[in-house]
Amino acid sequence: KNQVEQSPQSLIILEGKNCTLQCNYTVSPFSNLRWYKQDTGRGPVSLTIMTFSENTKSNGRYTATLDADTKQSSLHITASQLSDSASYICVVSAPYSGGGADGLTFGKGTHLIIQP
Amino acid sequence: NAGVTQTPKFQVLKTGQSMTLQCAQDMNHNSMYWYRQDPGMGLRLIYYSASEGTTDKGEVPNGYNVSRLNKREFSLRLESAAPSQTSVYFCASRYLMDNEQFFGPGTRLTVL
Numbered sequence: 001k002n003q004v005e006q007s008p009q010s011l012i013i014l015e016g017k018n019c020t021l022q023c024n025y026t027v028s029p030f031s032n033l034r035w036y037k038q039d040t041g042r043g044p045v046s047l048t049i050m051t052f053s054e055n056t057k058s059n060g061r062y063t064a065t066l067d068a069d070t071k072q073s074s075l076h077i078t079a080s081q082l083s084d085s086a087s088y089i090c091v092v093s094a095p096y097s098g099g100g101a102d103g104l105t106f107g108k109g110t111h112l113i114i115q116p
Numbered sequence: 117n118a119g120v121t122q123t124p125k126f127q128v129l130k131t132g133q134s135m136t137l138q139c140a141q142d143m144n145h146n147s148m149y150w151y152r153q154d155p156g157m158g159l160r161l162i163y164y165s166a167s168e169g170t171t172d173k174g175e176v177p178n179g180y181n182v183s184r185l186n187k188r189e190f191s192l193r194l195e196s197a198a199p200s201q202t203s204v205y206f207c208a209s210r211y212l213m214d215n216e217q218f219f220g221p222g223t224r225l226t227v228l
Contacts, residue, residue, distance in 0.1 A: 031214055042221060042222070043206050043208070043220055043221055043222055044217075045219070046217070091217075093214055095213070095214070101175065102147060102166060102172070102213070103213055104161075104217075106159050106160075108156070109158055
């Protein structure tokens with residue numbers, strides 16, 4: 001069964017500090033992996049997409065990595081800001097639509113709190 | 117370009133009542149989805165529609181029905197609401213497989 005595991009479940013850090021969120025998956029075959037940010041009370045918004053051939057991709061203070069061999073991804077946040085407080089969801093896509101999920105497997109998310 | 121819109125934003129129902137959650141997108145997307153989100157459970161797929169005229173069950177379809185009214189609109193119906201259906205419901209859409217999903221703002225439903 002395809003699974004996506006995220007760790008930690010929740011994390012509290014001080015403003016200005018760095019942090020790294022983890023995503024491990026068993027989805028196979030693999031098409032891509034997306035990180036979404038979900039602010040409280042709102043729908044998720046895509047931060048970045050990682051494909052099989054990409055190891056690292058940056059979006060401002062966010063840097064995602066992918067190791068397709070070990071089926072692991074990380075999201076590193078540099079110099080955290082209060083606005084980074086949110087849930088971060090890892091979603092892995094398979095190149096097929098079967099299995100009752102249209103090819104998408106969601107992690108449960110990491111809840112990040114930035115304290116002043 | 118409004119993206120994905122959902123109505124209503126909030127709703128309180130009594131056990132046994134019925135209601136329909138509405139979702140519309142103006143991005144000409146082919147696929148549309150309904151998810152529920154509960155604390156500690158993440159987003160769970162209820163139903164999806166890969167294209168106009170088709171619908172498929174997701175992980176938690178029991179107690180729900182859907183209608184893909186046209187390419188823009190995808191509604192979720194609760195025929196006889198139960199307290200276990202208290203949740204936040206999100207609609208999403210995407211153009212093709214491998215594309216980004218766009219989510220609506222959510223509907224917060226409480227069943228008493």
